[in-house]
Amino acid sequence: VAAKALVLPALLLSVVGLRALRSAGFLSSRRAYRAALRSQGTSKLDGPRLAATVADEADAPIAGSVREGLAVILPNQKQGASFQEAFYNPVMVFNRDLAMVALAAFSELRQEEAKAANGGVQAETADAGLSVLDAFAATGLRSLRYALELPDCVQRIVANDCDPDAVRHIQRNAEHNGLKDRIEVSCEDAMRMHELGPFDVIEIDPFGSASLYLDSAVRAVADGGLLAVTSTDGRVLCGSDPDRSLAWYGGRAIRGRGYTKEVGLRLLLQKVATCASRHGCTIEPLASLWIDYYARVYVRIHRRSAEIPEVPQKSVVHQCIRCDSFFLSRAEDMGDQLGDLRERATSSSGPPGVGPRCPECGGAFVMAGPFFRGPTWQRAFVERMIAICKERRIRGVTSWRKVEGILAALSGEVLEAPL
Secondary structure: OHHHHHHHHHHHHHHHHHHHHHHOOOOOOHHHHHHHHHHHOOOOOOHHHHHOOOOOOOOOOOOOOEEEOOEEEOOOOOOOOOOOOOOOOHHHHHHHHHHHHHHHHHHHHHHHHHHHHOOOOOOOOOOOOEEEEEOOOOOOHHHHHHHHHOOOOEEEEEEEOOOHHHHHHHHHHHHHOOOOOOEEEEOOOHHHHHHOOOEEEEEEOOOOOOHHHHHHHHHHEEEEEEEEEEEOOHHHHOOOOHHHHHHHHOOEOOOOOOOHHHHHHHHHHHHHHHHHHHOOEEEEEEEEEEEOOEEEEEEEEEEOOOOOOOOOOEEEEEEEOOOOOEEEEEHHHOOHHHHHHOOOOEEOOOOOOOOOOOOOOOOOEEEEEEEEOOOOOOHHHHHHHHHHHHHOOOOOOOOHHHHHHHHHHHHOOOOOOOO
């Protein structure tokens, strides 16, 4: 009886896990699952380990290869080292699926703009596709998926990584996927990506904070181009290390509030806006999302002209330490308090027009910011992405429902009201 009680839950978990992995695109058959178990000498595999050892037997026969979307990445082969499994983070499948949808939407937008500029006539030129730089390519998986799943949207792809072993791995993966002549591979420091540009789209997905690379990215992107930025330093952006957020993003984060992650997104956008302003540009956020443990923003960069308005000014939030009341202040109205914010989080005089004490409970205030005050997304662009999700236009994307769901939630946000 005890043995049956243990076997039944294990069987159910195995079936549920198999179905979930098959629906996510990791498994193509039960035979592949059993082959993976035999290759690992075990009776069960967790998700990441399974994803790193299972690929479709017909399409990816090499042990240790990984299939995602229409692309297959091979196991790593470092010089002087034995066989290794491919570096792969299945948690970021959603991030890459979202990137496919965003790039397709941006390609449509650019084509419509080109048509309007050409008097309503669709321009049929050789350079109609987008040029894309994947600044932190690692295995090159994102670049492979761009080339395979969006062939009509992308004309040129540069997969860059500063690690020579990674570059060799990208070259092997490109050749394995039949993209040797389609994907250019470079081995450059991402802080010098402006020397490779200009590009219509630049992907920035480093390990940790993206703040160090934004200045070079702004210089490398073409006028009207798109920066797609992932920053995985959630601890900093969510206020666990406010001094570091001040050093990296120019503003102090706050923790433990319902709007904490939005402040983190706005700090990241403010950093992009600051870098853009330094080079005579303005920003237009198209979509800004907090996903699991990281921030993901899509920001358009415009060379400044009379038709493009200045970047919206910065804001600071004053949060009561006793209750949930908070007040937003324009940074330009704060005077000396803005300088105090760089020294300490506490507010001695409180929000302008309110005073040093909370009118609801009499508590003192702490401050966060300054951060980007303008809209963090554009309704027309998000609706364009949702339409692509509803029509399932891209082969290879597996997390359609999750992408559509998070975009629907974003479209329900109040656009004009920060926090």
